Amino acid sequence: MTTAASGLRELHQLHVEHTRVLDELEAGPRRVRAHESVASRKLQEVDAEQQSVNNLKKASDERTLQLKTNETKIADLRSKLNTASSNREFDIIKGQIDADTVANSVLEDEILELYDRVEGSQNRVTEIEGERETAQQEQERVASEVAAVEPGLNEERQKLEDAISQSESQLSQDVAEHYQRLVRAHGPGAMAEVVDGSCTACSIRVSPQFQVELSREQIVSCNNCGRLLYLDAGDDSGD
Numbered sequence: 241m242t243t244a245a246s247g248l249r250e251l252h253q254l255h256v257e258h259t260r261v262l263d264e265l266e267a268g269p270r271r272v273r274a275h276e277s278v279a280s281r282k283l284q285e286v287d288a289e290q291q292s293v294n295n296l297k298k299a300s301d302e303r304t305l306q307l308k309t310n311e312t313k314i315a316d317l318r319s320k321l322n323t324a325s326s327n328r329e330f331d332i333i334k335g336q337i338d339a340d341t342v343a344n345s346v347l348e349d350e351i352l353e354l355y356d357r358v359e360g361s362q363n364r365v366t367e368i369e370g371e372r373e374t375a376q377q378e379q380e381r382v383a384s385e386v387a388a389v390e391p392g393l394n395e396e397r398q399k400l401e402d403a404i405s406q407s408e409s410q411l412s413q414d415v416a417e418h419y420q421r422l423v424r425a426h427g428p429g430a431m432a433e434v435v436d437g438s439c440t441a442c443s444i445r446v447s448p449q450f451q452v453e454l455s456r457e458q459i460v461s462c463n464n465c466g467r468l469l470y471l472d473a474g475d476d477s478g479d
């Protein structure tokens with residue numbers, strides 16, 4: 241049993257590394273997804289702004305058509321003005337011409353304002369389109385970066401899993417069962433180093449009896465947090 245406690249130390253380090261590699265393997269695709277969602281949000285923004293350009297153009301076209309209709313109507317009224325049969329009819333036609341002229345003046349202002357807004361909105365489309373392109377390039381860059389490191393990480397994971405299996409096979413039967421149960425539940429948190437007589441996971445002082453057992457390379461669990469304990473390398477050196 242001389243390797244029991246040092247075996248736990250090694251297992252703890254291997255599990256910590258293994259968890260780090262798994263985290264990295266998960267973090268890569270998560271980064272890619274985050275970038276994908278930024279790029280797709282930008283695409284939605286481009287579409288929304290383009291829709292706004294279309295709506296403004298439509299509003300401008302409608303007013304332009306109304307303006308032309310009114311102009312035709314005014315021209316028509318002007319010709320009627322010359323053939324008015326009475327002063328009263330003349331005044332009525334004149335009144336209609338004035339009203340339509342005022343309406344057209346309002347329409348012209350509105351059309352000019354809409355042209356401005358169309359231009360602003362089109363500029364915004366160009367701007368967001370640029371941002372979307374940048375976001376997509378960034379997404380592609382991150383995706384290829386993640387894809388590039390993935391095989392190495394998988395290889396590292398495999399090596400660590402092999403090393404963990406190898407190291408676990410050294411554990412005695414009774415310890416192995418307890419260890420497996422704890423590792424399944426807590427991962428690397430199943431084990432804790434004892435430094436200066438205290439469990440480094442929960443900071444509770446390990447009883448003198450346990451300290452003696454630990455120094456004899458026996459495996460004990462922390463009374464407080466239940467983790468499998470091992471002595472720090474300093475205490476253990478010279479074995």
Ligand SMILES: [Zn+2]
Nearest residue numbers: 439442462465
């Ligand atoms: Zn503890």
